Amino acid sequence: MTALLTNVRPWGGAASDILIEDGTIAAIEPHLPARASGDAIDGRGLLALPGFVNAHAHLDKSWWGKPWVSYGGEATTQGRIAHERAHRDELGIPSPDATSALLRALVAQGTTAFRSHVDVDLGVGLRGIAVVREAVAGLGLPVALEIVAFPQDGVLRRPGVLDLLDARRRRAQTTSAAWTRRPSTGTRSVSSTACSASPTGAASASTSTCTTAASWARSSTS
Template sequence: MANSTSRGALILRNVRPWGGEPAEVIIPDDGHIGEVRPLASGAPRQSGPDDVVVEGRGRILVPSFADVHVHLDSNRLELPFRPHTGAPGVWGMMLNDRNNWRDAEVSITERTTTALRMAIERGTTRVRTYAQVDVDAGLERFEAVVAAQEEFAGRCEVEIIAFPQAGLLKEKGSAEVLERAVQAGADVVGGIDPCQLDRDPVRHLDIVFGLAEKYGVPVDVHLHEPAELARFSTELILDRTEALGMTGNVSISHGYGLSALPEAQRREIFERMGRLDVAMATIAPMSGPLPLAELAQAGVRVGLGQDGQRDYWSPYGNADMLDRTWQLAFTHGYRQDEMIEHCLAVAGVGGASLLDPAGPRLYGVDDRPGVDVGDVADLVLLAGDTPTAAVMDRSPDRTVIHRGRVVADQLELV
């Protein structure tokens, strides 16, 4: 492989977009796909002295992964395994994290940087990450996430959510710390369980949406609440989205309580979410998986994420979004190729649409955008006979491209 710092075109030879016919893909230095030429159409393009040529070897070309629900500041990747000690519930888990996160073998900045590096190496080039801000951590964890963002600028697009993991009303000063993080440059303001954790959903959401309106940033709300509470909180979120004209700038993470609602109630909520362009992010939970087909039919943008990884909340997670794609398909019980490929689309262009609502998005379970002329060249080459096989096999034979530049190959940064 030639040096990826060259300013010529990137030429991908013998690749199969979404597992289709072999093609040559030309990416000029503007970072967008310029040409997709079927190999059967004639001789390959001759490369210039500054061009970079990647031999695809028949690998599958798909949009690179967009991890849109990850806590870069909550991981123990590449550290010794630690037995789980967390108590049940969000508050108990939060206290367990609070009691332990400073005592890891390496600094919080090194941990955030490790997690982002590993994600890029495995095919992720777009990230929306939480940074925990509370009266215990202040902005320390937020600053560690900013350091990781800066370390890998040019290799990965990173959007940071200021996230009040401990709620906004249980501890004095929480709302003030959240505002300081937004003032310090957080891209999104976060909320969490307005009913179940803070037990005052109106006041909680008034703070979150008030900051969003004041600073002109989007909103993302963690929603672990069960069925009827999830429905109630979601309706309040939708009411504020509509009242403040924030269409396309609000997302709900988790939201698996909505899956337990009767179908008619789900459909009503999902259709309203589609009209207001309120997105969802999932982590492929073991219980309460989101009804992906219903969400796609309603026009709701859905993305996928790793969450925390081998942290003080859970021993799961390994920075590999291809693994998480397999988990998404597995927890939904999908066997048909169409739905497994849809999971791969959710993990890539689906998540990317949360970062850029104006970009390509999924309009149905059979939609496969992201590798056409004019698309941003955030791509990954995967080994496999078909896209479904690539998800099942999860081969390390991958080449990762961000904005038309090769940033990682064979699970190592270039």
């Protein structure tokens, strides 16, 4: 696919045209000729910037677009956490629809890469991770995602949470091994790896899942 983005200002500089071929920037010049086989988009003199990176998100707990709900419970950090745990099911958290709504709002403002902490505890289990991955897969856009399994309610004081983290890590490693054996198809897809480096923003959605808390807890109790 070929597209020509005209009259934009890369990094706030002089007006230029940007030629995009197969999802990659092929040329940036003051005036590029239009191609009959491609789409031309008038940038109206706006800024042209790389996609923004949201390095600390909580995509599984979005309340975007829903009625206001006040905090409740004891006015301490632990009290807020406990109140959320007690009421999240009746509020529909986590929800693929709410996460998708938040993702679309963020992408519309230029965010194309996310590192999201996703709750893992004895109540929600690994459901939040599944919800976020489902929402990203259904987005149909080339965004990059890194998931951090986030045992906010505790690990050492919540027997069973460590087993959840270990199970997620084993599943991620198995998925990663299966993925590497598959030839590249060039299509959008969601893959899962065991705590890889930050996504590169290639033209396919990718997911990495980190469960480093499990490793930390194991070492701290040995």
